[in-house]
Amino acid sequence: MIYRDVCSLGAPGSRNLFLSIVNNASALSQLIQTHAQIIVNGLQYDLATVTKLTQKLFDFRAIQQARHLFFTIPSPDIFLFNVLIRGFSSNASPLSSISLYADMRRNTHLRPDNFTYSFALMAASGFPDEKYGMLLHAQSIVDGSGFELFVGSAVVDLYFKFSLVELARKVFDRMPERDTVLWNTMITGLVRNCCYGDSIEVFRDMVAERVQLDSTTVATLLPAVAEMPELKVGMGIQGLGLKLGFHYDPYVMTGLISLYSKCGQINTARSLFRQINKPDLIAYNAMISGFTCNRETESAVRLFREILASGERVGSSTIVGLIPVSSPYGHLHLTCSFQGFCIKSGIIPNPSVSTALMTVYNRLNEVDLARQLFDESPEKTLAAWNAMISGYTHNGLTDKAISLFQEMMTEFTPNPVTITTILSACAQLGALSFGKWVHDLVKSKNLELNIYVSTALIDMYAKCGNILEARQLFDSMIEKNTVTWNAMISGYGLHGYGHEALKLFHEMLHLGFHPTGVTFLSILYACSHAGLVREGDEIFHTMVNNYRIEPITEHYACMVDILGRAGKLEEALEFIRRMPVEPGPAVWGTLLGACVIHKNMNIADMASKKLFEMDSESVGYYVLLSNMYSVDRNFPKAALIREVVKKRKLAKTPGCTLIEVNGTPHVFVSGDRSHSHTTAIYAMLEKLTGKMRELGYHSETVTSLHDVEEEEKELMVNVHSEKLAIAFGLIATEPNTEIRIIKNLRVCLDCHTATKFISKITERVIIVRDANRFHHFKDGVCSCGDYW
């Protein structure tokens, strides 16, 4: 009785006192002391005091103390429950949070309110799947709070966290009332799920409905805008931000710096950075990364030194944003010194940093250095594996890329980046079975099929010979970008389907896609392989005059190829003379190739002279020339060229051909006798040669040439690898099926002629991918029109 009196008398005054002490507590120890005094003053069951105390305990991450305190309260109210549910959830204990919520529903008569639901929903997003979240959403609707602003926002946020974009949108659309936070949640969710276009549309709706914008709205949208090609949108948002006075918000400023940097407007970014009074580390990071991606090496390094000099500790983000400045050739020393800095300052075990360094090493063709870093990384993230696999792929080490991929599969499920990279390796290698296996993997595991993956699939199918499958995939894609179109156009070019390529090119322009230098290269290449001289010429002029794209060496070489192949050698020469830049080995080499086809010794002489002057490393040109002189019976000159090759220590790439039978690859080299079916293969070849001769085939070998060195003669007498592969294909596959082979060099004249005969005799379609393009042999005719 006396006790109760003390409580009721003293409570109001001392409660306010304690509330204010708890509120202002700056250390956990102080809080615990105050708790003791609360007990002494008999306020230990006072819900208002206890609730505040619990909340504060969570602020200090004293989760166990908070839990204990809660269990001393005989009948907690909904406020106290809410504080606990939120406290657990924001301290990475979503399970405690949800079980407390469940406990409350089961064992008390308390009614969850808006707060309960929004906190519990926040906790539910920490679970591995959306099960609990959906349950809570359903309960909140039954309870009648599902359409309240706070609850609705939490539900929308939850669905976005599980990438259930459509569900989130449905909830958003059905909300009777929407405030700034709800709109922001919607926009943020869309941006986080990479639906950039949609996020901007929602933003436009928000403006149209005259909803109050805040700096979060603007800051959230900026990264979305950075992903969009049209900067205009960004300008609009910045304008809006300025008008509303948000440009002083550090989030907005940093976002703008990043945006302008990504759009190549580095000077605007720089001036925004200068306007910041005291930039924080994050603003510095954004600016450094901006300089880096705009190749302003010196500015980036200078700013980095500025941070170091100021005594600020640089973070991994800083260095990750800086590392790519060292990727241009000749900057290897810079990469190494960054690595040294990271080791010294203890940043290096950070996986992002290692991955960034690996990427640069790979770009500089220093695959071994990258691999060393990879092997030494204590924590190998999926990104690190991807970086290494992509490094191998870009450096042509496709077999290593594939075996590393297989090793990775034992630890990780591949993501879209992995799939894209490995498909690129398959395309390079011509590994159709493996490529199909990867495609099946995507389908069976329901892996995300984004624009990169789809484009890589198109490229893989096209390069592995299945152009129809490539086109089907292309047609089924809802969202395409320029790269997608480029891949399909170049696929057609590779197969010699010039008209299809042109049709696609015009369709692409009609739909409003902006062609790039690569687009023009692909279409010119397609024209050259289909003998479309007039079309090629027109396109080249369109590129220069209408699209103002400055041609690079490859464009010029393509034009020389178009003219040269068509026998317009004088015109090709004239074109070279009029080139505004110095023609390189690629241009002269292309002209030489055309001379060989059309047997023009004069121009060939001239082109080869130029090639020799340039000291080209490409042995192919020399082989071309030597063969041409041999055919022309100019043996001294042929010998001279072989001498040069020897002197310059240029190694010929040995030719080899791959054929897949039932998913197993078989590789043949010239004169190969190592295959288990050798006897049958040679017997088949002999039988075929007999039939071919009856039909008028005579080999174009150089066996009769007396001025050829013994070693080389043997190589010439030997059966080329593609013939062996075809013979094996005929033995090992069912009649009437297609035979697909891949050769690493250009197919020679003799093999080309022979394959035409074989396709007629055996009534088989034979598809040959050589170093340049595809040849579809059918009924004695080749799709290249003997023009390759």
Added chain:
DNA sequence: TTAGGGTTAG
């Protein structure tokens, strides 16, 4: 609000 791994040509 900043940062790491991906597709097309040659």
